[in-house]
Amino acid sequence: MAEFLSLQEAVSKHINNGDTVAMEGFTHLIPFAAGHEIIRQEKRDLTLIRMTPDLVYDQMIGAGCAKKLIFSWGGNPGVGSLHRLRDAVEKGWPHQIEILEHSHAAMANAYEAGAAGLPLAVLRGYVGSDLPKVNDQIKFIECPFTGERLAAVPSVRPDVAVIHAQRADRKGNVLIEGIVGIQKEVVLAAKRSIVTVEEVVDDLGASVNACVLPSWAITAIAEAPKGAKPSYALGYYDRDNAFYKDWDGIARDRDTFQAWLKENVFEKGAA
């Protein structure tokens, strides 16, 4: 059964230095409040997994939490670069980070395989791409029925999954609605999971085939209203596209970034 904790307690109890952490939410429901709490608690040497690192990992990488990044598209969507990620990769600031990159299809399949308890995912992918030359985790297998050559990647099985969702009921069942991304998969694939929610309610109000994670499939739940901002929560608040654009200016410069981090993360408590 999921344990209801404060966000501070959940991060403190379930995320350790050196852990492999996957914080998911495909554009929608990105767990920013949890990311900021990880920064405040100065977690270090994390292997961070996310299809789209987005601003949340740009901030965590800039704050020095990451040792390694596994990803498939590392830009600021519709805006440009993630400058903190680039600064780490290109200039080693605040320190060098290792990167391992995939395509979206491969990562989506790897999460799916992780949720399915399998060691590998098989896909028709990476044909003609140079990515297999720089990622030794991409292999190829032969179909025993047709002889076709197919790509294989290891499944994602993180130590901790972190997601944000619209709401939980009082027993700890969680509803995710809208762009559900790979959130169900990452929670099921992980050893432990932290789910932040907009609110805790008596009744989820879920439709019959809704994306609901049962309480017994979740480790910890923390209430974090507006916990996805500047990403969004369908039915609660919109994506703050203006902030995504502003981030380009904030993150481009180390000093501006550090000032932003101090004011908006360290000097503010859990969102």
Next chain:
Amino acid sequence: MAEFLSLQEAVSKHINNGDTVAMEGFTHLIPFAAGHEIIRQEKRDLTLIRMTPDLVYDQMIGAGCAKKLIFSWGGNPGVGSLHRLRDAVEKGWPHQIEILEHSHAAMANAYEAGAAGLPLAVLRGYVGSDLPKVNDQIKFIECPFTGERLAAVPSVRPDVAVIHAQRADRKGNVLIEGIVGIQKEVVLAAKRSIVTVEEVVDDLGASVNACVLPSWAITAIAEAPKGAKPSYALGYYDRDNAFYKDWDGIARDRDTFQAWLKENVFEKGAA
């Protein structure tokens, strides 16, 4: 785009003698009206695929439509045997049929892989079972990352998928609600598809993550109210459990079965 046809036209146009046909619906939404139309049109030499043959295939096998059956559980749920299936397998009446059997997990994975356009499905399955000794389509592969031995089965890619659903809108988008089974998968895995629906409506009334098949992923739609009876359609009518029990008596005897078939299928038009 899906074409709206009568059930008679849809079966006549899209199902040929000798085709591989998968009619799905896991207990819920079993396409009985379509099955009866196939019997009336005296389709022959079909390779029938279904996880649970259920009464619909018992009737079609007894009526002589099937050459081969691919399945994973061939009983009358909660009641006992499928006597027409047993009579065909044990006594060759009305003629001998070939069978190829899997476990549910393997067939579910094979449909999933078919929908995913892959030639094979990989699962942790069949460990210690004798099924691989009698089904030469079950093979084993080695994971290139961990060395683990995993089962592999060919994906299901039928000529025709037939399913029943609650409703279509006027553009031909289809909503499936409740026990959705493997209906989405079989339609996406098949070369052609026939979807029968309870009704055609202006607005599907679908929730944001509902199981909806877009019109462009379907070949033909036929209105068939009560088209799943004695199975059921959530929101429309309940499962006729009494008929499932009665079927045991009807199907046990060849003459009773043939009388039933004449009266209830041949002498009645499309449901």
Next chain:
Amino acid sequence: MSLEFTSSEMMSVTAARALTNDMTCFVGIGLPSEAANLARLTHAPDVTLIYESGTLQTKPDVLPLSIGDGELCESALTTVSVPEMFRYWLQGGHISVGFLGTAQIDRFANLNTTLIGDYREPKVRLPGGGGAPEIATNAKEVFITVKHSKRTFVKDVDFVTTVGFGRDGKARDNVPHIGRGPTVVITDLCILKPDPETKELVVTSLHPNVTREDVIEATGWDIRFADELVTTPAPTARELDVLRDLKARTNAHHSSTQSGQQ
């Protein structure tokens, strides 16, 4: 103070008691479903029941006839697709107990639901594997409930549809990512458990008024009894009341043709 009860009721009540509140149980249709719902309606109100049709955490008011009755879906937390059920929830390792019935079982708890006789020339063709082969290996443990008879309890099953411990009791040894397998078999006569070493089924408890001879008579091999053989506690009045109510509701529900619009 001695209650009247049938051997079938004894079996269902005993099987129900094997489940606890914190278990996530993948439920087979028939006897396992009856036992699992009895547990939920008595001592284990929060036990999580899952059916292979995709219904997660379901609380039916009457027993389903099939694995996918509307009752299961309407009372579930949510309903997922069948591939998701087998991939994420079963193979993904979220099921603590698989609860199975069978047509044949042998001394190493291997199950046969495929056929009697030879595969290509069957004497009796049974329904087949269904969910059982992977439930038995992917669930953390397996409970089995089945009526005791010489036809059912055979020395060696005609066909291993679903592995218990294999023909030699060693089928799970050194296999990665495999559950513990059958940990208890509950019949209308007794409770059996695998010997920790050999994995052969051993009678550990006799139901009230059942003798060793009754069990020997109903078993197709030279059955062993545990050194500390105990007597299974009789059903309580409450257990019997709840079970009988459940069965009466179920029979009333399934014998009426449901043809109206909801």
Next chain:
Amino acid sequence: MSLEFTSSEMMSVTAARALTNDMTCFVGIGLPSEAANLARLTHAPDVTLIYESGTLQTKPDVLPLSIGDGELCESALTTVSVPEMFRYWLQGGHISVGFLGTAQIDRFANLNTTLIGDYREPKVRLPGGGGAPEIATNAKEVFITVKHSKRTFVKDVDFVTTVGFGRDGKARDNVPHIGRGPTVVITDLCILKPDPETKELVVTSLHPNVTREDVIEATGWDIRFADELVTTPAPTARELDVLRDLKARTNAHHSSTQSGQQ
């Protein structure tokens, strides 16, 4: 009767025209998204637009900034998970056109969105592959739209993130279950198509007021021109009106901070 328009507008309008009503288009963010929605709002109202965030058949009123803005989900027929999107809808063969942008493109229409320089010592680190590597091979064909410049149009990309026709133009030969690959590249100067034999990109149409020299100047290899070089039709007044309205709505929407409850 001559309308004023920018080269960017010319590019978007021309790219939009490549889409027809019966296509199912997997849309990349940025220029492809602008073109695809312009097509939907002009000559192809029923074109099916799909974004990798899982939104099937979506009809946004403003252009999304990201691939998963709320607008996309709210106006979609339904929204599926990201694994389902890549497995069933893309790899399953239901996408007729993948519409991509890029940072670098070479003469064989290979795309680089990974980095400039050496992989281990990048001069410029770009975002990476995203959906493109599998969109380019699993969609039946690929349209590319990108601004023309010598930095972008290079003889050989630094890194093949996404295959066009490979380093030698033969990467798709004899590969089973692979799409036709890039069939058209639309820039702000011209339209290019692969030579049917060599697969090298050839200019087939020049936009109004663009000269061969303009294209040669903006291309990093010795660019070839088709024998029957035509002039791209100028945008119509309606196309320009719809495009400008769309961009105005989009800019207004994205510059206001959306912080209220819905």
